[in-house]
Amino acid sequence: MNCRDLSCEQCTVGDPEGPPILRLVGVDKILDGKKVLDHIDLDIPRNRITAIIGLSGAGKSVLLKHMIGLLKPDRGQVLLDGVDLLHLSRKELFETRRRFGMLFQSGALFDSLDVFGNVAFPLREKTKLGEEQIRERVLVILRKVGLEDAEGKFPDELSGGMVRRVALARAMVMDPEIILFDEPTTGLDPIIRNSILNLICRTFHDHKFTMVMISHDIPDIFNWCHHVVVVHGGKVIEAGAPKDVRNSVNPFVHQLVQGDIHGPVHLM
Amino acid sequence: MGAGCNLRRDKIDRRNGKKGKWMLFRVAERVGGRALGATRGLGRTGVFLAAAVWNAVVPPYRGRDILKQIHFFGVKSLFVIVLTAAFTGMVLSLQGYYTLRKFGSEGLLGAAVALSLIRELGPVLTALMVTGRAGSALAAEIGIMRIGEQIDSLETMGIDPVRFLVAPRIVAALVSIPLLTAIFDVVGIYGGYLVGVKLLGLDAGQYFGHMKASVELADVVNGVWKSLAFSFLIVWVCSFKGFFTERGAEGVSRATTSAVVISSVLVLIGDYVLTSVLL
Numbered sequence: 001m002n003c004r005d006l007s008c009e010q011c012t013v014g015d016p017e018g019p020p021i022l023r024l025v026g027v028d029k030i031l032d033g034k035k036v037l038d039h040i041d042l043d044i045p046r047n048r049i050t051a052i053i054g055l056s057g058a059g060k061s062v063l064l065k066h067m068i069g070l071l072k073p074d075r076g077q078v079l080l081d082g083v084d085l086l087h088l089s090r091k092e093l094f095e096t097r098r099r100f101g102m103l104f105q106s107g108a109l110f111d112s113l114d115v116f117g118n119v120a121f122p123l124r125e126k127t128k129l130g131e132e133q134i135r136e137r138v139l140v141i142l143r144k145v146g147l148e149d150a151e152g153k154f155p156d157e158l159s160g161g162m163v164r165r166v167a168l169a170r171a172m173v174m175d176p177e178i179i180l181f182d183e184p185t186t187g188l189d190p191i192i193r194n195s196i197l198n199l200i201c202r203t204f205h206d207h208k209f210t211m212v213m214i215s216h217d218i219p220d221i222f223n224w225c226h227h228v229v230v231v232h233g234g235k236v237i238e239a240g241a242p243k244d245v246r247n248s249v250n251p252f253v254h255q256l257v258q259g260d261i262h263g264p265v266h267l268m
Numbered sequence: 269m270g271a272g273c274n275l276r277r278d279k280i281d282r283r284n285g286k287k288g289k290w291m292l293f294r295v296a297e298r299v300g301g302r303a304l305g306a307t308r309g310l311g312r313t314g315v316f317l318a319a320a321v322w323n324a325v326v327p328p329y330r331g332r333d334i335l336k337q338i339h340f341f342g343v344k345s346l347f348v349i350v351l352t353a354a355f356t357g358m359v360l361s362l363q364g365y366y367t368l369r370k371f372g373s374e375g376l377l378g379a380a381v382a383l384s385l386i387r388e389l390g391p392v393l394t395a396l397m398v399t400g401r402a403g404s405a406l407a408a409e410i411g412i413m414r415i416g417e418q419i420d421s422l423e424t425m426g427i428d429p430v431r432f433l434v435a436p437r438i439v440a441a442l443v444s445i446p447l448l449t450a451i452f453d454v455v456g457i458y459g460g461y462l463v464g465v466k467l468l469g470l471d472a473g474q475y476f477g478h479m480k481a482s483v484e485l486a487d488v489v490n491g492v493w494k495s496l497a498f499s500f501l502i503v504w505v506c507s508f509k510g511f512f513t514e515r516g517a518e519g520v521s522r523a524t525t526s527a528v529v530i531s532s533v534l535v536l537i538g539d540y541v542l543t544s545v546l547l
């Protein structure tokens with residue numbers, strides 16, 4: 001199967017009508033005296049790929065960190081299957097996070113471990129798999145991201161794109177139910193970028209999961225997701241199906257989608 | 269015109285009064301803010317300490333990590349400890365000899381060197397050297413993990429970063445720093461022997477004989493307690509500073525510097541407190 005985008009039938013079947021897996025309700029966050037999230041109300045549909053787009057500094061990464069409870073809202077709720085993450089004990093929160101995989105914008109690989117060690121890390125720490133099985137699983141996923149030759153390299157010997165791919169492999173190796181990706185494709189050459197998107201798509205085909213992906217690949221990303229959220233100034237200003245967002249009448253969304261230098265946002 | 273002048277002065281006075289009040293509020297706000305910040309910091313240190321101790325004591329233990337950290341604290345600090353110890357013993361012996369000779373009791377040199385080392389200088393200087401070598405590296409390493417989102421990454425995998433990073437280091441320090449202290453003491457005593465006996469011509473039997481007679485088990489235990497307390501202090505302060513590093517490379521360098529300064533000062537203060545308690 002070679003999935004070119006998410007338009008094929010298999011990628012659109014599923015259960016979009018079910019209740020959203022994640023809900024943010026009235027979330028406010030102030031960091032260093034600045035309101036970074038401003039009353040965010042947002043639903044993340046289950047078994048769907050959601051893309052978050054917006055300008056640099058809009059609050060996308062901060063928003064993503066709220067979804068997994070890394071940052072706590074000053075006000076509002078983050079509901080995972082109806083349970084507020086704020087009300088969980090630390091132990092329960094750690095248990096809940098087993099359902100997640102996360103790729104950080106910086107990659108966040110462990111400097112002291114090589115590529116293999118980094119990808120194997122969650123398997124070694126969180127499963128009872130034997131070393132043999134771990135090796136097998138890690139090699140499979142490294143092959144998928146095209147890094148089977150780099151297993152012995154340390155993070156400081158990798159290029160930016162390689163770091164991102166290792167981080168991607170590490171985020172997916174546990175087959176999580178919800179994957180949060182902070183810019184999985186930024187800084188990659190077009191061939192690798194498309195292969196990564198293709199990999200995400202294929203994995204989605206095979207085992208349905210929920211994915212939230214921050215991306216600057218506009219408008220390409222519209223072909224690779226089911227749902228788009230536009231964040232601006234800490235607010236969600238548009239959310240919906242890609243074609244609706246593409247045709248939005250909101251002047252900011254329009255400018256962002258077109259990449260126009262004229263519009264509500266002026267830089268120079 | 270006179271009336272107009274008065275009116276204006278009235279206005280100015282009123283404004284100044286308002287300004288004074290405003291200033292007062294600002295001062296109160298700043299003092300209050302500082303106090304709140306300090307209390308929060310203190311609370312955070314306490315919570316961090318409690319979490320670290322809990323995770324160090326309650327199984328499962330991370331054996332391999334503990335061994336790795338023992339290597340980091342112990343083996344890697346060995347050279348600098350041996351070097352410092354040798355020279356400390358030598359200078360103690362040299363100074364001690366001239367002081368004791370004034371009272372005609374240079375024969376007590378061995379006892380003086382050994383007691384100073386075992387009770388005081390061994391634990392304190394070992395702690396200071398380990399702080400400089402391993403404590404700074406520890407703060408920087410954890411600080412880099414913080415700014416590189418590696419600590420957040422552990423959290424998202426459901427791994428408690430305190431258990432993973434801090435607990436093995438506490439155990440490793442508690443094992444290796446007292447051992448380093450013992451090595452410091454022994455090397456220092458032999459450094460003193462080199463100067464006292466080989467250089468200044470004291471009798472070797474006298475050097476060791478008086479030592480044996482005057483050093484008691486209580487002195488050794490005293491030194492061990494001190495070095496255990498210092499080990500704990502060093503890891504606590506340095507890993508705390510690394511753990512709560514502010515953003516950016518500058519944050520890491522600031523965290524490292526303050527980790528070393530604070531642990532060194534606390535070791536010296538702690539030394540006084542422990543000496544007065546244990547004496």
Ligand SMILES: Nc1ncnc2c1ncn2[C@@H]1O[C@H](COP(=O)(O)OP(=O)(O)OP(=O)(O)O)[C@@H](O)[C@H]1O
Binds near residue numbers: 036056057059060105
């Ligand atoms: N830990 C923090 N402390 C203080 N301010 C922060 C912190 N993290 C983010 N911010 C601020 O919050 C705002 C949003 O940051 P965020 O990282 O979410 O942006 P972003 O939308 O992900 O941008 P980019 O596309 O460049 O990654 C920025 O102004 C940033 O300076």
Ligand SMILES: [Mg+2]
Binds near residue numbers: 060061062105182
């Ligand atoms: Mg970001």
